[in-house]
Amino acid sequence: MHIPDGFLDPKTIVITNGVAVLTLITTGRKLKRRVTPSLASIMGLSTAFVFVVNMLAFPVAGGTSAHLTGATLVSIMAGPIEGLFSVFFALLLQGFLFHHGGILSIGANLINIGFTGSVTGYMTLLFKKNPFVGGVMSVFAVLLGSALCAVELWFSGRGNLLRGIVAMELANLVPALLDGVVTCAAILLLAKRIEKWKMEIDGAQSY
Amino acid sequence: MEHSPIDRYARREGFLQKIHAGWKLIFTIALLFYLSFPIKSVFAPLIILGLCVLLLFLSRIPLVFTLKRLIFTLPFILLVLIMNPHQRIPFFLKVFDSIFLAFLFVTTTPFPELFRLLERLKVPVPFLLIISIGYRFFFLMKDEIEKVIRTWKIRGGEMRYFRMRDTTYIVSSILEKLIRRAGRLAIVLKVRGYNVEA
Secondary structure (H helix, E strand, O other), X not given: XXXXXXXXXHHHHHHHHHHHHHHHHHHHHHHHHOOOHHHHHHHHHHHHHHHHHHHOOEEOHHHOEEOOOOHXXXXXXHOHHHHHHHHHHHHHHHHHHHOOOOOOOHHHHXXXXXXXXXXXXXXHHHOOOOHHHHHHHHXXXXXXXXXXXXXXXXXXXXXXXXXXXXXHHHHHHHHHHHHHHHHHHHXXXXXXXXXXXXXXXXXXXXX | OOOOOOOOOOOOOOHHHHOOHHHHHHHHHHHHHHHHOOOOOOHHHHHHHHHHHHHHHHOOOOHHHHHHHHHOOHHHHHHHHHHOOOOHHHHHHHHHHHHHHXXXXXXXXXXXXXXXXXXXXXXXXXXXXXXXXXXXXXXXXXXXXXXXXXXXXXXXXXXXXXXXXXXXXXXXXXXXXXXXXXXXXXXXXXXXXOOOOO
16 A cells, blocks of 8 residues: 555645645644653554554555555554554654655555544544444555555556556455454453553653 | 664765755655656666665665665565556666665664754654654564564464464564553653653
8 A cells, every 4th residue: 555656646746745744734733732641652652553564565556565554543542633643653764764655655655544544543433442343444444545545546647547446455455354353353452451551641640 | 683773874984974864855855756757768767776876885885785675675666567568667767766765865864863854844842752752662563573472482382374362362462562661651751751842
C-alpha cells in the first residue's frame, strides 16, 4: 500500500499532499494541546508499532506493497486523531530513514493508511470498542486503503483502474484478514489495561 | 541485538556532510519533484544517477553500505519493471534515483540535525518528542522481539510451523513488555516535569 517516489505524477502529488497537510494542520492544533506524558508515550509506542507492522511488506501489483497496517488498532487505542498522527510519524520515519514509501508520496500514503484507519477507528469507538466491530473495521480499512492506492495510481496515469483495484484487493486480502484478527485480539487483551494505565499516570499526583 | 545507526557516516568529512540540512532537503525535494514528471528518455534519469554516484564518493560513503541499504528495495523495483512493459528502463531509473536521493540525504544528515530542521519548520515540540520516542521504540521493539523469541526457543519452542497459540504467546508478551516500558517512560516524563506548553 506504500507508494514509492517516482510513481505519482505532479498533479496527484500536489492534491494528496494538500489534503494531508490541511487535515494535519486542523487536527494537529487540537492534538497539540492535549499531549500528556501517557499520551506521548502511547503515541510513541503506536508509531513504532505501525512502523514495524508496515515494514513486514511484500511487493504487489504496480510496484507498491501489501502488509498489515495497524492503523485502526492504534486509532482505537490512542484515539482517531492520535492514530492519524502516529501513522504520519511512522510514514515520515519510514520514508526518510528506510526508503519504504516515499517523501513526496507521503500525502497519498497517509490517505491510504492513516485516514482510512482513523475513520474506521472512530467508527469502532462509536460501538464502544467492540472487538468484533474493530476486527471488521480493520479489514475494511486495509481494503479501502488498497482501493484508494489503485485510484491514485490510475489518476497518475499508471494502468487500468478496474484491473488495479482488483489486483490490489486480491493482494491485500490476506493482510487485511490478519489485521482484523490482530485488532480484535488486541482490543480483547489490551484496551481496558491501557485505559487503566493512562488514568493511573495522568491522574497521579506530581512526584 | 546489533543496531546499525542510519546516520553513522553523517559526521565524516565529506561534501554533502558540510552542506546545511535545509539546503539538502530543498535540493532533494526539487529533484524528486522533477522525477515525478513523465520522462520518456533515459538521458535525464541517467544524469541524476551519475550525480548521485558522484555525490556518494565525494561524501565518502562506502559502496558496500550503500548497496546493503538499497538492496531491500530491489523486489519492489523489479516488480515495477515487470508491471510496466512500456518505458521500462526510464521508469526503473526514475524510481531508483528517487530512493538514491532520499538515501543520500538521510545518510549525510545527523539525526539531531533533522530534528532541528523540523523545529525550524515549526513542527510543535510535543510532536518532535513523539517522533523521537517512536524512533527509539522501534529499536526497543526489535530487541524485545529477539529476546522473546530466544527465550521461547530455549524453552523448547520450534519455529518450523506457524501455530496460532505460539504466535499469540510471542505477540502478547512483546506487547505486554512494551506497554510496561511505555508506562515507565510516561512516569519519567512526568517526573522530569514534562509540560505541553514547554
